Amino acid sequence: MLREHEPAVVTVTFLCTDIVGSTRLWQESGALMRERLSWHDARVQELAQRFGGDAFKARGDGFFIAFPTALVARDMAVTLQKALVQEFGDTFQIRTVLSTGEAQHREGDYFGLALSRAARVLELSHGTQLVLTETSARLIEEVEPAATAQLKDLGTHQLRSIEHPERLFQLIIPGLPTQFPPFSNASLPPHNLPRTLTSFIGREKEYASVEGLLSKTRLLSILGPGGSGKTRLSLQVGDELLMRYPGGVWFVDLAPVADGALFARAVAAALRVREDAGADLMETLLSHLAPRNTLLILDNCEHLVGAAAHFAQQVLVHCSEVTILATSREALGLTGEVAWPLPGLALPPESVTKLSLLMRYEAIQLFVERATAVSPGFRLTSTNGASVARICRRLDGIPLALELAAAWISALSPEQIDQHLLDKDFLESVDPTAPQRQRTLQGTMDWSHGLLTVPEQTLWRRISVFAGSFTQAAAGAVCTDDLLPAPTALRALRGLVRKSILLHDSTSTNRYRLLETVREYGLEKLNEANELPAFRLRHLEHYTALAEEAEPHLRGPEQKTWLDRLEAEHPNLRVALTRPENGDLALRLATAIFWFWRVRQHFTEGIHFLNSLLTAHQSVNPALQARAMRALGILSMETGALSEAEQALVVSQRIFESLGDLADATTIAANLGILAINRGNFSKAKMHLNKAIQFYRDTGDKPRVAMLLTNLGCAIMDEGIPEYYHEAEKNFRESYAIDMEISDITGRLSNIFNISYTLYKMDRFNESKERMLEFLKLSEANNILSGQVKGIFHLVKIRHSISSDDQEIVPLLGKINQLIAQGNSPLDESEIKEYNDLTHTLCGRLGASEYQQLFDQGAQLSFNETLKLIESGTNNEI
DSSP states (O other), rough: OOOOTEEEEEEEEEEEEEEHHHHHHHHHHHHHHHHHHHHHHHHHHHHHHHHTOOEEEETTTTTEEESSSHHHHHHHHHHHHHHHHHHTTSOOOEEEEEEEEEEETTTTESSSSHHHHHHHHHHHOOTTTTTEEEHHHHHHHHHHHGGGGGEEEEEEETTTTTTEEEEEEEETTSSSSOOOOOOOOSSSSOOOOOSSSSSOOSSSHHHHHHHHHHHHHHSSEOOOTTSSSSSHHHHHHHHHTGOOOTTTTEEEEEETTTOOOGGOOOOHHHHHHHHHHTSSSHHHHHHTTTTOEEEEEEEOOGGHHHHHHHHHHHHHHHHHEEEEEEEESOOOOOOOOOEEEOOOOOOOOOTTOOOOHHHTTTHHHHHHHHHHHHTOOOOOOTTTTTHHHHHHHHTTTTTTHHHHHHGGGTSSOEEEEEEEHHHHTTTEEEEEETTTTHHHHHHHHHHHHSSOHHHHHHHHHHHTTTTSSSEEHHHHHHOOOSOOOOHHHHHHHHHHHTTTEEEEETTEEEEOOHHHHHHHHHHHHHHTTHHHHHHHHHHHHHHHHHHHHHHHGGGSTHHHHHHHHHHTTTTHHHHHHSSSSSSHHHHHHHHHHHHHHHTOOHOOOOOOOOOHHHHHTSSSOOOHHHHHHHHHHHHHHHHHOHHHHHHHHHHHHHHHTTTTHHHHHHHHHHHHHHHHTTTTTTTHHHHHHHHHHHHHHHOOOOOHHHHHHHHHHHHHHHHOOOHHHHHHHHHHHHHHHHHHHHHHHHHHHHHHHHHHHHHHHHOOOHHHHHHHHHHHHHHHHHHHHHHHHHHHHHHHHHHHHOOOOOOHHHHHHHHHHHTTTTTTOOOHHHHHEEEEEEEEHHHHHHHHHHHHHHHHHHOOOOOOHHHHHHHHHTTTTT
């Protein structure tokens, strides 16, 4: 019999339960919900005792119960489901899941992948449904072969945060429903949590503390030095609490953001919020967040404390449903903030030597797991146990320090690592006035750095100029020279990966990254070697070359490929522009990625960098200055700063004219024509645009002709004179034909939408519908969420203009709402008003209950189901 304090690895089957729609039930009738919940809890406890289960945890409104066999767990689940249906019918339902596997049992709790897997399956399952993982299903079949007939294969599913897909089964329970909608991750709250490449070791108490604090405060800051595990804990909290936040959990990595002026832009990128033309980005973010029950994780705030505090203050004031979890080395200093210091991992006292007791401590667990990852044959033994314990104590339980030490287990024994760390010189070079944990981490870095080969040390410091992640090719281009030739650098890169200094990026195995603490150390070493300016310049040269290679492809058939490539390099583009070693190079980079900023709507960022560079480097090449001014003018126009836009464009035009560059001067004239549209001066706009179109027809510049024809059509439509709408249609159709010829997807989408809208305004509904369906399908094929929202919304408008089939329109409104919840609304103010007016009207006509039911059904529709609903309802009516 194992004593409770000795952790045991056991094989168990977990039965996990969850009440369906508990929030809604509480809101509808708190008293009734309390009565039902009391009945439910008593019944679960009674059945767990009767069937020999260990009800070890209650989370939310559900239970986690451990059983020695899958068969007994199944019997309790079936009994519980039948009892609930008999007592409450379909008014009070639960989900049930069985998952079997190894788990560690200690201090009355269970930990392991089988439990995590059960929780993830629970998120997908339906009320009265009993879902089993494949292991649970097979164990039941072995004991009870007849059960095979009751097991329905649900196929293989990729579960959230679980690396490998899982095959799932449904138990058919006689007398209960057997048909359920297919599983869909679309029903989960949205998130952008990066996939973690290592398991979460220990920290159960810390996790429980953070979870509890988040239910009591809206601003919680996890504080600790670099390497203490703040980021890993925050990601685990976000992952586990996803279902608590219907508006999603959003992770904002601030480490690559060097300038507080770009704070809001970093948040917008994480939230997938696009900048609205003419709107302040902070106001756009607040409008987006205000109605959403959301958890924001602001990671690595310490170098942007002022900007983080300002942002958090605005969110707390204006967005009552938003909770902020920050990680930092210092508090934000706001009223109401809970500053929570993160302790080191639990350490064994010197008196503990027994292996089973050593493995009870989190620091030991982490060291052993990471050591096993680099040396699969490693085991904690009576021979090395004392050394491992001393290593953990010496490193104060700091996760990063432990991982760096464990990475050497393939080359050094624990006894040798222990001896190195106990050497009198271990902390000799570290500032003695620094806090102990900071000294320990610095000492570990110095020690680990000292064990590397000279090429590995050289590469470490040089790759520290990268921000975010980078490719092997980029590292070769920036970091190699006579001192570190390419073959040597490649071997050094592989060595740094083996020794856990360099990590594979979670988004791609072809990209690498440094933890921020490791990167900061490398930059210090680069500065000490007097190489910092030189390699920052090489970094700038590399990304300027990449941007100029990308520039001609940012319009045309390869646009998405190159935009995505620049998006992956976005942190590096930012850091290259933040402290440039060469003004001309930096302006070349900024002008080359101007179209990327525009298409991906990084307007504020582009304006910030262009203004800074033009102010700091006023003696650059005139042609380059003119291009930069044009970029600044266009981005300013996108944000609604029309006076600033005109000023920049006029300066640009004058420079081009002085250089005799008629083509670029004409481009500026076209830009001024678009500016005139925004100001409502349509006659001036048409004059500028027609003149520019003729110039580009004569020079054979088809892309510019297409773009300006679209702008001319928009000018005519914005003028609002119905007699001229046919001219707008003609311009859009000619532009579309050119876009087809030059394979410009963005242009095609724009013109299909414009043609449909023009036809709608001319009451040619059937033609408008066909074009909008084309727009919708092309948007989905290219994974353009905003296009899907606008397409469905305008098809609803067309439908509503000629039909009052409310029961088929409401599900489409629900689908629009579900798509908008995945990102920022692409609808403009007038469209949002139309949407809200329509929902109010239809809710009044149908009644709240029927409206909500249809609305919720629409949110669950797949794209093909949505398309089928649209087409079935419009083919015979328009």
